Amino acid sequence: MATRQISQGTPTESGQGRRPGRRTVLAMIPVAALGVMGGGLGVHRLLNPPPVPATPLGAVATVAGGMALIQGIIPLESDTWVAPTSAPALAKPIAEGGHRVRILLDLTAIEPGGIDFAAADYSIQEIVGFTASPLWTSHERHHVARGETLAVTMVFEIPNKSIRLELQGPGSARLSLGTDHHTS
Helix, strand or coil: CHHHHHHHHCCCCCCCCCCCCHHHHHHHHHHHHHHHHHHHHHHHHHHCCCCCCCECCCCCEEECCEEEEEEEEEEHHHCCCCCCCCCHHHHCCCCCCEEEEEEEEEEEECCCCCEEEEHHHCEEECCCCCEECCCEECCCEEEECCCCEEEEEEEEEEECCCCCCEEECCCCCEEECCCCCCCC
16 A cells, blocks of 8 residues: 555656646746846846946046046136137137037057047037037147147037036047036
8 A cells, every 4th residue: 555655646757747737837927027028138238338427527537548637627708718720610609508618638648559639539428419529629630659648628619508518539438527617
């Protein structure tokens, strides 16, 4: 009798055992769906990482070949500065709701290849999609050799009230402009 009870209570070697019930199968569907969605989100995050925050105003940013630092953001209406070279774009009237700022940018080359500066690679961008190219710049193109620093002045026209303006350069260089330059 003991042999008979043991053989009836255990599955046979052919793999026939108790099959999961309908409730168990239905409970596994949401679990499987959550697993697939989680895997999809993980793959999306790997392929599209969140952007690195912009370098805060006053901090040194890493750029290809060296470092960048904003030395100043000066509204032109509160400054007596005048462009030392001809600047037709600065002679045009300022758009309503905007003002012009002079950005003082230092680029220091620390890698053997140095930094290749091109003013056309720089723009000011805002979180809501506003983009501005330089109206005037002290250097259009310049190679900064290792150990040298290039002081660049750029003039941009930007909105009076802006949300999170950033100076964007080549590659992933993004430097925050803060809010001190805003006018009323």
